[in-house]
Amino acid sequence: xxxxxxxxxxxxxxxxxxxxxxxxxxxxxxxxxxxxxxxxxxxxxxxxxxxxxxxxxxxxxxxxxxxxxxxxxxxxxxxxxxxxxxxxxxxxxxxxxxxxxxxxxxxxxxxxxxxxxxxxxxxxxxxxxxxxxxxxxxxxxxxxxxxxxx
Amino acid sequence: xxxxxxxxxxxxxxxxxxxxxxxxxxxxxxxxxxxxxxxxxxxxxxxxxxxxxxxxxxxxxxxxxxxxxxxxxxxxxxxxxxxxxxxxxxxxxxxxxxxxxxxxxxxxxxxxxxxxxxxxxxxxxxxxxxxxxxxxx
Numbered sequence: 031x032x033x034x035x036x037x038x039x040x041x042x043x044x045x046x047x048x049x050x051x052x053x054x055x056x057x058x059x060x061x062x063x064x065x066x067x068x069x070x071x072x073x074x075x076x077x078x079x080x081x082x083x084x085x086x087x088x089x090x091x092x093x094x095x096x097x098x099x100x101x102x103x104x105x106x107x108x109x110x111x112x113x114x115x116x117x118x119x120x121x122x123x124x125x126x127x128x129x130x131x132x133x134x135x136x137x138x139x140x141x142x143x144x145x146x147x148x149x150x151x152x153x154x155x156x157x158x159x160x161x162x163x164x165x166x167x168x169x170x171x172x173x174x175x176x177x178x179x180x
Numbered sequence: 181x182x183x184x185x186x187x188x189x190x191x192x193x194x195x196x197x198x199x200x201x202x203x204x205x206x207x208x209x210x211x212x213x214x215x216x217x218x219x220x221x222x223x224x225x226x227x228x229x230x231x232x233x234x235x236x237x238x239x240x241x242x243x244x245x246x247x248x249x250x251x252x253x254x255x256x257x258x259x260x261x262x263x264x265x266x267x268x269x270x271x272x273x274x275x276x277x278x279x280x281x282x283x284x285x286x287x288x289x290x291x292x293x294x295x296x297x298x299x300x301x302x303x304x305x306x307x308x309x310x311x312x313x314x315x316x317x
Contacts, residue, residue, distance in 0.1 A: 067228040073219065079214070
């Protein structure tokens with residue numbers, strides 16, 4: 031598997047949407063390719079308008095940093111700041127024309143060789159309420175294409 | 181009936197079907213009546229900028245309640261709208277053909293934007309997408 035097709039993206043969105051609906055939180059989910067460019071985005075009925083761009087930017091951030099946005103969020107946490115000013119991750123804030131997101135809910139998609147081939151992001155499910163969060167929604171999304179892995 | 185994700189998906193599906201028949205690759209975006217994105221799909225191998233261009237066209241069609249190609253007439257120096265492109269109130273304004281308002285009867289419930297082919301091809305895909313969905317009503 032070298033790249034994500036529109037068909038795979040739709041399959042991921044369907045599974046992720048089902049998971050978000052189960053949680054009872056309408057949300058937006060985006061799938062991007064290895065360039066961080068949108069392949070497909072859906073905003074479920076009732077989800078706020080801002081969730082679309084946030085989900086796109088989360089997916090982009092995951093591809094750009096090759097790490098879940100959860101990790102990015104930890105990097106700017108004041109408690110993780112080093113002993114000297116600037117040794118933390120605050121400088122990340124202004125990167126990528128302000129498109130980097132520091133909210134959990136965006137994960138990179140890797141192939142069998144651990145190469146990043148895309149990303150998936152979700153916005154709309156509050157974190158820490160119940161067992162479902164934006165992160166578990168995106169995990170449900172990429173679990174839907176498990177049979178593509180060799 | 182307002183815009184919802186089911187209608188948006190149907191419009192996009194019909195549009196992509198039409199583009200495929202024409203041998204085109206493109207992006208199709210659907211926005212609601214306020215111009216906010218509801219769904220967007222980019223076909224395999226469609227260029228990256230088509231994503232934002234399709235979205236801009238859909239925004240323009242939905243908020244101006246007219247095809248994006250009609251916006252060009254505001255550029256006439258004799259018309260009162262001349263110069264509105266310099267006001268910088270929104271990055272999404274475009275005059276490229278390929279964005280049409282989605283209408284339920286007389287009411288505009290959203291917009292659809294297509295980018296990927298020539299201007300004529302994009303408009304054809306838009307029309308086919310809307311015809312496939314609203315013929316059924």
